[in-house]
Amino acid sequence: MNTITLGMRNAFRNATRSLSIIIILGLSIGLSLTMLIAHQAVGQKIADAKSSIGNTITIAPAGFSQFSQANNSLTTDQLTKVQSLQHVTNVTETLTDRLTTIGSAQPSFGKFGGSSTSTNNQTSLKSPVNINTNSKSGSGMHVFINGGSGSLPSNFSPPISIVGTNDPQNLGNLASGSGTITITSGKYINGTSDTNDAMVSQSMASKNNLKVGSTFTAYGKTLTVTGIYKSSTQAGANDVIVSLPAEQRLSGQSGDVTNAVATVDSVDNLSSVTTAIRNTLGSNADVTNSQDAVNQTIEPLNSVKNIAFYSLIGAIIAGSVIILLTMIMIVRERRREIGILKAIGASNTRVIFQFMSEAVTLTIAGAVIGIIIGVIGGNPVTNTLVTNASNSANTSTTQTMDSGNFGARGRMGMSANGGGNFTARPTTGSGFFGRNTNSLRNSISNVKANVGWSILAWGLGAAVLIAIVGSAFAGWLIARVRPSEVMRAE
């Protein structure tokens, strides 16, 4: 019979005591595992939250908002400096303008933030947006008439947005963008090529009987449809997308950009790059990222993660103390037996290994119970911790989120003749960051704890660690037992 087998058998010499020890250890290891599961699940959720918010920074002209109509713009030269900053992998630039339909009655439009000097911002296209001028609600788009006293002309056609971009495939990154677009016919335009090619939405194409290869006019020039897209937003359906150089030329805004989104190589660098961009652009731009809002949203998760971590450490220490005291008790009870083993030729190392084997056997048996507890309790405990933490933090988070400037609604603003103001709000009308952080806030309380092989391996590892730590002092006691004590016991 080898040392390990002997130790394993000794673990069950006293069935009642062994069972008690195993149950107590099982609870301790179960608590450790539950906390480990919670820690990992919450950690994963935090990582997911950070990654879901993206690694982008929005750059807008200083003082610009959808409604302020500030007559500022960024320039391509400024954004070239941004592009050269460390950790910036891409800068998507857009220049947005509005086109009115030739022959449409003309409400008094303000500029949309750019500094267009063109007086010929008209197009042959008609907007696919239908507005019932006798009602405060439109078809396909909600319309709010503020001020109430004005009315729209009967031959009024809503304006059309023309978006010049250097990256037509990533418009979804833009706070005022066209959402996610998918080409359904034709191809994407080349965002850096100064050609009169354009992409229009399916709705726009349908309204104006356009197909790939068709032409229309804008700014007095003829543009060719090279792609028809499907937009994820209704606002995007009212867009015409051309290349950035083309829009700068057509609108007479050479070098101007109304909006840019910088992509950073890692979310970890978001904060430092935001600061760098602010330093680069100075007071010319408002530079914002979603990190602060996200950090506030995930704060409850960080608390839970910390609680889980410290509870994990506490449970491991408790388990170690339990096995330590157990082994001390066992060694004290069996001093005579230790003396016998030494007297008949067992070395200190061998006896210590035998008792360590006994401790490991007890803890592994406890680990089996602990793993069952962890598997059953991991998810409910995690959810309880997260829900409680989320609820306690929800009020302050909500207030902060709603008062932030990320929730700007809509992307069309105008003054209508007659003094009535209206805002056409797309269905997905909340702002980009507001949308994402609200969604994130709602999702953080829904943490799913998964118990995988790695968790089980950690559990067993913790059990072995507990056994080794717990039996270390017992080993020292064993080494101090002199074989002659077996004679004294006579």
Add this chain to the structure above:
Amino acid sequence: MLKVKDLSRTFQSGDVKVAAVDGISFEVPDGQFASIIGKSGSGKTTLLSLLGTLEKPTGGHIEIDDKDVTDLSDHALVDYRRKKIGFVFQAYNLIPNLTALENVMLPLSFEGVHGDDRKKRATELLKQVGITADQMDRKPGRLSGGQQQRVAIARALANKPSLILADEPTGNLDSETGKMIFDLLHNLAKTQNTTIIVVTHDLTIAGKTDKSFRLQDGKLVS
């Protein structure tokens, strides 16, 4: 041959130094059966511990088969004890959760004897001391005192030691069983040429051994 020269062992008891063994010298040739007698507190058990290398002397030398064991390191002593010395205790001191067979296999396991050889050797020894096959698979709690002492003797013989030290081996047994155990040890000394030293109160037993030493206050008086 066991040679003991000026062996002493002192303990500090408060401010007083107590000599449990005080300058003892004697020799026991191979294959002899010797006894040590003396009153309680005379130093018998301490002497046995010293002879068994369970304790180190504070003075003097012990030679077993011409090897001085008093200067060996702790690690070497463990090795030496396993190979050269067998113990038989008054309370048998078998491991309670192991069977008789497993108890005898234990020192063989420490010596590195492999599975089948270990079992074969242990079975032979148990048969030799009169333990039946049925009794071999019993744990000590299910054996009589005499049977347990036989198992203890088999365990002491496992690694073919040069010296067997028995501390009151018949102390917990009735006189008839005690006589049987004594005869067993006596035969082993003769048949296996093993030196056996028995500590006993029983003057009848002492009178039948090849040599007998009387201890008084840590000193050999006869």
